[in-house]
Amino acid sequence: MEGKPILNQLSPYKQGKQTKEIQEEFGLNHIVKLASNENPYGYSEQVKDVLSDGLPEFNIYPDGYTGEVRMALSDKLNIQPNQLIFGSGTEEVIQLLCRSFLQPGSNVVMAAPTFPQYKHYALIEGATVREIPTDEHGYHDLDRMLEAIDESTKIVWLCSPNNPTGAVIPKDDFLSFMSKCPKHVLVAFDEAYYEYMDKEADPDALSHMDNYENLITMRTFSKAYGLAGLRIGYGISSSDIITTLDKVRGPFNTTSIAQKAAVIALGDQAFIENTYEKNKTVKASFETFLDRIKWPYYDSETNFLLVSTPVSGMEVFQYLIENGFIVRPGELLGIPNTVRISLGTEEDMKELQQLLLKFHEEKAKVQ
Structure with missing residues (x-):
């Protein structure tokens, strides 16, 4: 075969x-x-304490709706529950984006170097990948990325802070990019290292979600929260985009123990x-x-x-x-x-x- x-x-x-x-x-x-x-x-020690007192029932399927962590994040981030999707780390959310929006004949635009799984999953779906080199300091060249977009572009990947360079996309540059980016292009804004940023460096993408229906922000519990071994991350976007992603998401794609740990970890700021x-x-x-x-x-x-x-x-x-x-x-x-x-x-x-x-x-x- x-x-x-x-x-x-x-x-x-x-x-x-x-x-x-x-x-x-x-x-x-x-x-x-x-x-x-x-x-x-x-x-968080609170995660250790709670899980030591009682583990989830492993013979029972997890909550496919991820209800508890969904409501906790909805309250914390001041967003609607239907604006969230969960995955086995943000990597699965990236995979869901590619599966939902890419096909042969489409293309994606991304920085180089950046997180390699953007390219990997895009190629699997038959899309062409357009890589735009970062500048000498490791920052995205947003002007050149805009120039690379055409009618066949489906996703632009922005990683901020960028892995592996560490650079953040400044707020003014991000907003300028969003205002110029065609509406048929989904802007996937990966903030896996969000919790490590100085507050002054935060482009505050989440607060502009209502203004840009073609924006999805991705975050994770794998980095600062220390739950890399449990694999749980999430995406935040319009309810329409989340509904599209849910159509290709596996019904029980995050485990019971990961969901429980995420809720507890979220509460220990x-x-x-x-x-x-x-x-x-x-x-x-x-x-x-x-x-x-x-x-x-x-x-x-x-x-x-x-x-x-x-x-x-x-x-x-x-x-x-x-x-x-x-x-x-x-x-x-x-x-x-x-x-x-x-x-x-x-x-x-x-x-x-x-x-x-x-x-x-x-x-x-x-x-």
């Missing part, structure tokens, strides 16, 4: 080596994973504030260190930094992994001579700085 012809040009997602593999390969006792932008502070403050402190300290060794980095409103390296990012990656730190080499992200480093705890980042300083000094001697 053969699949779609386009699948011959794609590869399955390949995750990095797991902790146990690396420990065995390099004889290490301790591994620090700084490659997947996870929350190093875990998740003190944990989110604590995560935000710790991340901000660690990021500032790491940026100061990078300035000292003169390794440039991209502006970031996230829990990671994309760092320019004096040699191949793969070389830095290999050095760090042999010393117990896993990062993401830029060569795998389409940005040579960089590494994307998730921000860990203060203790872990101090140890990382020592390793990078040693690497930097060794390279300086060679030169």
